[in-house]
Amino acid sequence: MRTQPLILALAVLGLAGCANDPAPDEQMRISEQALDQAKAVGATEQVETLKLAEDKLARAKANMLTQDYRDARMRAEQAELDARLAEAQVLNQKSEEQLQVLQSRVKRLRKQLAVSYTHLRAHETRED
DSSP states (O other), X not given: OXXXXXXXXXXXXXXXXXXXXXXXXXXXXXXXXXXXXXXXXXXXXXXXXXXXHHHHHHHHHHHHHTTOHHHHHHHHHHHHHHHHHHXXXXXXXXXXXXHHHHHHHHHXXXXXXXXXXXXXXXXXXXHO
């Protein structure tokens, strides 16, 4: 009967040994691509979330060197999400700026139409 607890303990230890996290090479690559994409749309160091993403990816790389793959994966995933947020923030800002330009153009066109309409009405009134 004493062998059952020993076998059970060995089985648990064996399973724990198999549960080691593999190196998150793919996640590291995805995170780096997300950072590159954020920079490609115009994110710079002034975008706080990009800076956070870069810091987290640097920590993930340090975790990789010490073979702390669980923390490396977690930080790399966080870096990816921060980079995607930075990209979205930049794209949103650009969209808002384009919207303001378009609204300005529409306003100017409305003024021009009003002036043209006034001139047309004045011309029609003179002809009557």
